Amino acid sequence: MFDIERWQEIFETLSKNKLRTFLTGLSVASGIFILVVLLGFSKGIENGVKSQFEQDATNLITVWTGVTTKGYKGLNPGRYIQMKNDNFELISQKYEDNIEYETSLYAIWGAEVAYKNETGNYRVRGAMPDHQFIENAEIESGRFVNQSDLKENRKVAVIGRKLKQDLFKDEDPIDKNISIFGMNFKVIGVFIDPGGEREEQQAYIPLTTSQKVFNAGDNIRNMLFTIKMSDNFDEAVALSQNMANAIESELKVMHTVAPDDTSAVRVFNTLEEAKQIYSLIATIQAVFWFVGIGTIIAGIVGVGNIMLIIVKERTKEIGIRKALGAMPMSIVSMILQEAVFVTMFSGLFGLIFGLGLLELVGPMIDSDFIKYPQVDFNIALTTVFLLVFAGALAGFIPAYRAAKIKPIVALRDE
């Protein structure tokens, strides 16, 4: 394998048969290249769809209420169902074991928020500390709302990055006062939300504070829960679906809503939707893998085919070499080493070319549904070695047979 004389002989043979070398290399390189690009884009689609979807926690159960559409137990339809703090606490206690994060919200749309001379209309949401994790929000500076803010009804606000840019420009907003409907709130933090600018054009204040300053009593608008994920995804989906159903029926009982009234109490289970999207992604990936593996198989067959032709074409040469004293094994290993070298070299070339393309084109793709196309380097490398191995195997059989031909027969071959 490391015999320098042998390698010199091989390089000489390869460089003097440029077309043959080039064609073999091309079929291998293009196979690997196509596979890498396919897998890259499959990953890109996965990344894109997931990032679209994972702006908020994926294991989220959202509860909101509306107006009854059906009369029930003597009550008229058209009644607005108002959730209270009690409802939230009851559910929170009852499902304590399954709940990961929880919050109830009281939000005001289009609140007038001002700092010095800058004014704008933004959504202001009263929330609990867990809300940060439910929104997948990250703190850029300062901190999020905490439990003591809640307990003491502090007039503090965590503002989105966009809101900060609008009102504060380059100024550091921490510990500055903003006014919401003329009331002063101290800014304690700035957050970033994966949902983008839309989500960053709002401010969070403690739930209790919002109920107080907006005269809401103990009213709440929404309840959000995330459920603890078990290792088994299907189990988690089933659990969250059960929980969603249970919460819905309990709230209906509490507020005397007809069980089949779909608009008064609504519970949305994100995980159910996640399951569908994940299975869609899995299908896309399976298709890409299928095409990729098909390409690789075509590549292997191509390499094998070329090897067969090479051996056939070189039968006479093999005969000459044997007449000059070549050992049968030296013939086999000569052909194999050539094959392995060419497939390896061009396989890696295709790999690097494919990765380079993804690296180059990846950031230029401006689509919400394809993000960061990339390939697991190990997978790509494994396929290269697989191709090399298969190419060697495909080359071995004809090479071995050729080495077995009697030199006199091989020499007669025209």
Add this chain to the structure above:
Amino acid sequence: MIQIKDLHKSYHMGSNSLHVLKGINFDVKQGELVSIMGSSGSGKSTLLNILGMLDEADEGQYILDNVPIKNLNEKIAAKYRNEFLGFIFQSFNLINYKSALDNVSMPLYYKGVKRKERTERAMHYLEKVGLAQWSHHLPSELSGGQKQRVAIARALASDPKVLLADEPTGALDTKTSYEVMELIQGINDEGKTILVVTHEHDIAQMTKRIVNLKDGLIIDDSPVEQIRASEQIRLSEQLKDSQHV
């Protein structure tokens, strides 16, 4: 150098069996230049192939330089071929993508000679056949006579005990044939044992001994008065000149 006793060889084609060699006996001494003659189908090429270990006899004894040649596996046959024999073929059998020099150094590569020495020795033999300035040309860029000279240089490269030539002039015109024979005679003069298979009488007359084969048996084996190829070339040139005048 070569001792052969009662050599038999048959080829089987389907149900037909063709008995090609029916008991060949002959010896070749060191330094001999022997031609094997016979019409096609007489078994002369088969005999040469067996001598060259390219083919195996069914029966009989073959001793080459005191080494009994029998029950060869591929490995040993390859080693013996490399060590004992040099081949010259009718169709030259040069590797077409290798230069003259690389073709000549090929047997040395299989002998395990290092590259530098290989090139030197190959160059030496190319000089010997008068093709030093053609060393980097591909076979396709050489004439038939030149190709055969390269093949002869290649056969000599590993310094074998015996040269085996199968119709070495079969693909060449008369003048070139004589030039090739002149070269072969020169090599023989230096003491190399050479066997030439041919069906051309003038070529056979240029050896020192003619073995005549017919239907798989030796019918005649006698020394001849060697005609020097250089003489023939000179004569034919004189003839040409006289025709012009």
